[in-house]
Amino acid sequence: MVILCLKIFFTRILDVSLGTFRTIVLIKGRNILAGFIGFFEVFVWFVIVQEALNTPNTSIWIALFYSFGFAAGTIIGAYVTNFFIRTPITLQIITNNDKLADYLREKGFGVSVVDVHGKDGIRNMLILETLDNHYKELLSLIRVIDENAFVVVDEKKYVHNGFYVRK
Secondary structure: OHHHHHHHHHHHHHHHHHHHHHHHHHHOOOHHHHHHHHHHHHHHHHHHHHHHHOOOOOOHHHHHHHHHHHHHHHHHHHHHHHHHOOOEEEEEEEEOOOOHHHHHHHOOOOOEEEEEEEOOEEEEEEEEEEEHHHHHHHHHHHHHHOOOOEEEEEEOOOOOOOOOOOO
16 A cells, blocks of 8 residues: 555656646647646546546545645646746836946846836836846845845746847
């Protein structure tokens, strides 16, 4: 029974990870790839469900390992997805510091600057597009010049043309 429980656990990790990856790929508009992944996801799921339900053993451990495999697959699928799929993001940075835009440009990022009028007067709003894997580094760079900068991050589905990200 231990081997069956472990088999169920690891197979659930595989099929749920595929499902998580498929969902994100579908959201990103890659429909054919999502269908291809979905085929393998359901095939793996069907095989393990059939084995779990057709065993003469009725131990609660089978259900627990099935459930733990689902939970672990969700977590692992999220990590795998974040590793393989890069998402374009837009940062809007509100700052009083006139040097921040030039500093970010020196670091290789394309920055547009707009004057914005707020409660405390005119400030700069920096707008830049990059990929999500640059976010932590970019936030650290922003904090070097202005630790009080107000930063808003939006995820984008598509970005075309323009200065996108440094190499």
